[in-house]
Amino acid sequence: MTPQDELLPATRRALSHRIAVAQTEGRAPSLVAAVVREGRTVWHGARTSVDGHGPDENTQYRIGSITKTFTAVLVLRLRDEGVLDLGDPLEKHLPGTGAGEATLADLLAHTGGLAAESPGPWWERTSGALRPELVDVLGEDPFRHPVGRRFHYSNPGYTLLGALVEELRGAPWEEVLRREVLQPLGLHRTTARPQAPHAGGWAVHPWADVMLPEPAEDLGRMAPAGQLWSTTGDLARFAAFLAKGDDRVLSAASLREMRTPAAAHETQDVASGYAYCLGLELRRSGGRLLVGHTGSLPGFLASLTICLEDDVAAVVLANCTSGPMPAAVGADLVRIVAEAEPRIPEPWRPLRQVDPSVLELTGQWYWGTYGFALRLTANGLASLEPLSGNGRRSRFRANGDGTWTGLEGYYAGELLRPVRRSDGSLSHLDLGSFVFTRQPYDEKADVPGGVHPQGWRGIG
Template sequence: MTTPQEELLPGTRRALLHRIAVAQAEGRAPSLVATVVRGGESVWTGARTSVEGHAPDGNVQYRIGSITKTFTAVLVLRLRDEGVLDLGDPVEKYLPGTGVGEATLAELLAHSGGLAAETPGPWWERTPGALRPDLADVLGERPLVHPVGRRFHYSNPGYALLGALVEELRGAPWEEVLRHEVLEPLGLRRTSMRPEAPHAEGWAVHPWADVMLPEPVEDLGRMASAGQLWSTTDDLARFAAFLVNGDERVLSAESLREMRTPAAPAETADVASGYAYCLGMEIRHHEGRTLVGHTGSLPGFLACLVISVADDVAAVVLANCTSGPSPFTVAADLVRIVAEAEPRIPAPWRPLKEAEPAVLELVGQWYWGTQAFALRWSADGVVSLEPLSGIGRRSRFRSNGDGTWTGLEGYYAGELLKPVRRPDGSASHLDLGSFVFTRQPYDEGASVPGGVDPDGWRGIG
């Protein structure tokens, strides 16, 4: 017996409520609201507040800070998919004279362009954006603090440049492009540049006393594409579902998989903590689970959206305080609670619709030198090559429609797997990026580079 997809068990719902209640109380947040997504739909929303009887719901706006960057990255990937630009293009090609022209668009998306973390002027999050209308004010006289492409260094000005790129190529303000190309198609009607009622007020909570101070709400101007947006847990739940499944009106599932793939050289500390940056998204490893999404903060607000693709569970957490609860830790715990209490029920196994003899001939055991591998063919048309010992290189391969396959991951990502056939059409060996895989270890009947000793295998004596 299974529980309907739209329902969570009472015990699961209570565990979720308990987690956010602890976060709000111990983090001293004026309010905190969270939503859990499963199967592309919101299945639970909960809230806690310091104001009795006025708990927010999934329709109340909070500022989401740097989650805005994921929206900006979607706009850039749309331009790439339309053929308007290439992610390997230098910034100079579209925005000349910035002083960071050799950095590529991909490097800006991945925070590896060498740009400074912040603007050279006053604290931009608390300064009216009208004071910085020009990119020169955002970048300053020394925009680069690291060699281009050499290391991950989070850069808010880098995403200001990407917003300017969108405006330059679309001929319209970033806000207008975002609304037309992403918000409206996805039905994100409560995501906006400026607060729209009902919305939370941003507060600073004194670290040593239970008192609060209102935070200013500034228009970020040129920095808007790095952190301007307001949204709700309901809207971000829909956005989370899109980030996994895609929507052909906005961005394909394939391009979103690319966005979720690490793209920046990791720092030593990041490797140790399991953190990596992709194209507008973050990856974190938490208690054995891989989570992708983004965090956000601005004075008065904290936010997080995380997704466990493997568990088909996502969580959104929003709070209206400058510091306090860790939104990532809370969101990760919400994902864990659902994934462990109500694990994903796998789809039924189904066989291939048609068995192709030419592919079926290739499945089974192969050897790379003396290491044994298994080639498997699954119902989705993908073949996988993995070491039987469990140790070594493994990858899945997508069919190219001509009897060859292209690697999808790991060492063999992008590499070509092709069977080499004898004159009678039977498979002699597999060629994988110049490596030869044979049916027997160093099969003398196959074309093994360097040849095989004619005396064959022997003992020591």
Template sequence: MTSAQHELLPATRRALLHRVAVAQNEGRTPSLVAAVVRDGQRVWDGARTSVEGHAPDENTQYRIGSITKTFTAVLVMRLRDEGLIDLGDPLEKHLPGTGAGEATIADLLAHTGGLAAESTGPWWERTPGTLRPELSDVLGEQPLRHPVGRRFHYSNTGYTLLGALVEELRGAPWADVLRREVLEPLGLTHTSVRPRVPHAAGWAVHPWADVLLPEPAEDYGRMEPAGQLWSTTADLARFASFLLRGDDRVLSESSVREMRTPAAPADAADLGDGATYGLGMQLLHRDGRLLVGHAGSVPGFLAGLVIGVEDDVAAVVLTNCTSGCPVFTVAADLVRIVAEAEPRIPEPWRPLREDADPAVLELVGPWYWGTNGFALRLTADGLLSLEPLSGMGRRTRLRPEGDGTWTGLEGYFAGEPLRVVRREDGTVDHLDLGSFVFTRTPYDDQSAVPGGVDPDGWRGIK
């Protein structure tokens, strides 16, 4: 149920239905289900099917393929947050003897570990996992295809290793850990490693004829952490809200934000121009907005989960065909339709809840890095905001550290320290942000500008 506050307008709902209807028709898929989330609430469900009287709904399971990787990444981030691992640790430190131990855990999460894309042996998605009972059966004698850390190369085997890491440190099967630590706390009651009724059957659609061929639904064994899961639009809608807001029972908001932070530029031939990859999440800019999420594909099924971060709108699209329906694009279109038809209403402006520190108020206002103008503002959340006056240039928010210094939270200045440098009389001389000197006027000759300021000052050309 959605409240009146969250309900979409009739015109928006029709536009959403039209988009999924076109996708099911042109994609020639037996069925397609979709959901839209806004402000953390599921506000729309849609379905199209070629079978009369048997339309799937928000609780019908479909296989979600590589969206499973995002779930596995959540488990790994939990290990990091508990102090059991560091993302910079080489895999060998915790899981020795794989032949790929030089890769760091962050490398594996971001697909920069240099590992092969697929397992050795027959096509793992259409053969039983019993053919690959050990990690050595997945990795083969030469696990690496590229130097570690040098390039993005999407790797299912890398996520098999991450699943094995989870099992090693938790002392339990990956599926059990996932259920206990993620699915149950988030209430994802219709997400499972094996299909449950009601679930869709997977089909291949002939490219040149309107006929179908059933696809096998194999258990992937060691490859489970890369693509095993079955889920529903209702559960994935809830999962999308978690990936935007976090949930302290599973991962904090700061940790899921870290997962959404670019870690590796993706190959345009793989994810598309301008796409990047975070820690278990795909990122791209489209239609002027940042989209994050993941696509999934296994024989018989396609899946897409897309979140418009700034718009607080997410969409899930699931379908039961091997190819032909661009589900990730359709999900991105659903986000765009809602975001453009019903723009997010901003929260009311509110002042600080407590009196501001006079020493901090002394810092706000215009500053100049050389001749580049910036505005430093104190915001209601107690952070400082540095923004270019021209609208273009480096910007960041800064967190107080309690000792008079501040730390950048994003962009070029993320992690960089801001220090207030004062003169002997206590007045502010300049701000030092990661060695960048900001003065009250452009190249202030009364401040300690690196390289000094010409004593003759500003002049015209004669």
């Protein structure tokens, strides 16, 4: 660790205090956490009820549904290789499941309409041998909602995605995951089955300070939905990957796609600032947009939380069925670091060169009477923003032919085209049929519907 990576003593104490409160008030046998800043682990903390024993960043805990994010990475890898399209129905690649009308994107985003759980005994506390085939995971009636209509979290949906990976790779999900994700990222302490040192899972009695051991079952077919064991050290590295990408595993562009909301949610979800993406969750907390995933299995709680704007991430793991709220703790750890030691921005640097015809596009524009400003940024993008209020805004990428493509918001995928007069001078901008002019309703430009010949005037 270099000196600039270290946290200030006051920050470290605040982080330690937060997990101490979480472990005490949540009555967790143990709780471990890590903080990542600018892609590097800068803090690790642990609290335990056992004197003389402190779990460290190499102690395994079960991470539950954070496993789904790993499975989603495998599916996106197949898409990037051209093996499949996310719009493909499952039936195209994995026929005969009875749930084949759901698309791969539906399954990733939990909009496939499938049941939340597998039929039969509680799958998280019973052996996967009870569900040896996909039909045992799905049951006779796998759907609860129409495909694609609403968000409904589905563990069997990710079982299907794991089976898809196995079918297309010709190898077990666990083997594919190890070869394509875990080994390239150096996640050597992330495994499908516990490897010492690892924490034991406990149930803490809700009305008494006593505990009961929880079973640690092999989930079999359900493994792609929640099987993995990992450490704060490994998950910290995984968080850095999810934020920045690694071309050996998945590009930054594909990870941005994974972080984009993809599911229609209930009204209460929208009000609380929650959205599901492709194997990742988005949450708002204290004005911050956080991306990551939570996880739970009997005996274990887990969360992975990333704030891209502050470039800070947190991992929280505990070995109890209920008690502390890892997602809330993770959000607090991110907040503590972001507020105590705000991110220092990169130095401003000018563009090395700029085409005069591109520079001509900058400045003030009007869509009707709405004012906008178009700017060029040092990374070669164009940014269109309203002069006031919360109107539509987007960044645009140059296409090399004089046009630009929107990257986000309302204008994502839309074409921005400069329109020139016969003498070569710039007339207006055409953005998905919207005309932006230098003056409000400029009579010299080709404004749809025309401009009244009497021009602007008062009431009288």
